[in-house]
Structures are given as structure tokens and as C-alpha cells.
Amino acid sequence: MAFSDDLSSIFDLEDALEKVGGDKEILEEILVVFSETYPYQLSELKNAIDSGDAPIVERAAHTLKGSVGAFSAKKALETAFQLETMGREGKLEEAATVYSKLEQEVEELDAALKATLSES
């Protein structure tokens, strides 16, 4: 897969490793969970945006923010936070656009993590 940015702009491996006390296996373990669950989290978020359910948008974005935060994925984290704020404030006009961005960033993150963590 071709990444639109270099890997370090997608997530900060050094920072993510530091958070787990340098234990790469822990990152690998939670990556497995992440890969399995983010599609559901994304679709929950998408459905909430489509149906204009702001509280669910807030919560689903918040949860995703927590997931990507574990990998120090700064870009995806900020985008998720943007959606969380939109949900909280009930302003969903731009949500679909921001969601597309988030979806792409999360998928990129998953691919980048897989590429990096299976590397060595």
C-alpha cells in the first residue's frame, strides 16, 4: 500500500513504544484488537452521522480517539477529536466530510502499523 505521507506522520512509533514500556509485543497485541474493531467503530460513527445522532457521534468518536491514541497516531486522534467536539456541540454540518478524512486516516494507520510492527 502506498501511504499518502511517510509513516512517522501517521503515528509516532517511538512515543507509542515508550508508552508501553518499550514492549513491542504489547503493541502487536493491541494492534490485533484494533484491526478487528475499528471497522465497527467507524460504521457506528458513520451511522450516527447519517442519522444526525449527535450524542452517539460524540461517544463513538471519543472511543475511536482512545483507540488511535494508544498508538500515538496524532493526525487520526485530532480528527476524531474534531468529530467528538462536533457531536458534543451538536454541529454535524461538516461531520460527513471530517468523517471521510478520519476513515482514510484510520485505514492508513492500520496498514502502517501492520507494516511497521511485522517488519522486524
Next chain:
Amino acid sequence: MNILIVEDDPVSRRLLEVTLKKFGYDVIATSNGNEALEVFQGPSVPSLVISDWMMPGMDGLELCRNIRGMKKSSYTYFIILTAKGGKEDVIKGLDAGADDFLTKPFNSEELKYRVKIGERIINLEQRILKLATTDSLTGVLNRRAFMERMNEEIHRAKREGSPISLILMDIDHFKKVNDTYGHQTGDLVLQRVTDQLMDRSRAYDFVGRYGGEEFVICVRSTEDIDPQSIAERMRRNIEAQTIVTDQSNQTLRITASFGVGTSRPEYDDTLDSLIKRTDKAMYEAKKKGRNRVCVAREK
């Protein structure tokens, strides 16, 4: 130490679980407040809870308030997870009864030390609890702790429809021991007698010091075993024991009088009425010449 994780996000949940297991803790991971509360109904009640704040359904604060409202025999240390830059208000968390906060995404070192702080508090609490419930001379339950537990056991036996027995024991002529050999020897006698009681009680029975030279033993579910024979064995062991005094190497022998009372579900006993019956039986044993077991008349 048992740690309960409550986190709806699978990634964060797994991260907590794996990290805490690596630190050597026993971990139970749940994804919502209701599941977490169910764990508290189970056999191993967690000492420490790490819960996310924002969760669908019951949030972390509500869970914390629920746990604080439970009647438990030990404290639960509660760490609440907040998101960096989130809207959660620390004061609200403290007001709900949380002990500490951890900001996500967290660092494993920080997690380790936050949990260690909790562990320290839990251990202190357990030590204090032990001091507060133990008779310092003999190491058995003190009177208050015994009565509390006995009361619970009577209620439980009633619920389960099983009988429960109380043995009340008083050392014979204990005043004479103190007067003749001194209080140090008196203390030694109390300790040696306790050893015999402990030796003859089963793992699920419990022993307490009721007063000066009076002891109480709770004998649970007596369908398969006769509480009178347990008391009889205790009596024989005490009688057979030779106690060597610390100072003068003198030896002395001790006897004790026992009362046995049984409560059956249909009796509608209270702790008080069971003790009264058993106490009467014990006095009967004294009156009949001591060093014997008397059984209280059934109600």
C-alpha cells in the same frame, strides 16, 4: 491483587489488560458498568478498579457511586480514566468517590505507579482491619469481630435452611491460675488453650475470644458432624495438655467447661437468643462439676 478493568474501547481495554498482567496482577476485563457490578457479586471481589469515565450506559462516575454504596468488607480503590483535553471534571470524579485519575493515552510506567499507590492503600487497610478484628494475645477474632461474623452466619444458615452451632467455653478456675502463677502464665494458658481450640476446629469454623477466659466457636452446617463431639474433643485435648510455665519450668494442667447450642432455621433465633441458650448450657457444665460439655436444650 485483583484488578477489574472497565473500558468500552476494546483497544484500550486490551492494552490495560496486557500491561497489568505483565506487572503480575490478576486482571478481569469488562466492557461496561453492569458487567463490572456483576463481578462484585462473584467470589473474588476486586481490590482495585480501573474504569473509563465516558462509557455508553452506566458511565464511570455512576459505577463508582454504585460501588461506594455497596456493603463490602474491604475497600475498593477506584482509578478513573479520562481523555486528555476531555471535558471530564476532576471535581465531579472526586465527588463520586474516585481515588485517582489517569489520563489517556497513558504511559505504562505511570499506570504501574498509580496502581502501586492503590495497592499500598489496600494493604494498609487490610492491616488495620486485621488489627481491629484480632485479639492481640491469642490471634483469634476479638469479640466484636466474632459477633459480627456469627450474626452473618446465622442469617446465612437461615437462608440456606441449614443448622448452625455455637460452642461457648470457659476455662475452669482461671483466677486461681493468675493468682498462683502470675498473669504471664495466665496469658500463656490462654494461648495454649487457643491452640487446642484451633487445632480441633475445622477450616470453615471460626474461633473468637468472648471475654477474659471465655472463648466462642462457630460450627457451621452440622448435618454431617455433631457439634457436641467437636466440643468434646476440644475438652479432651485441653485436659490432656501439659503447660510448662516460662519462668519456673513448673507444669500445670487446665480444664474447661463447654456449652453447645444449635440454631435451626425454624427456631427463628437471633444471635442473642442463641448465645443465651448456649451460655446456660455452659453454666450447667460448671454447676455439674466443670470439665465437661453440656448441650443446650433444643428450642
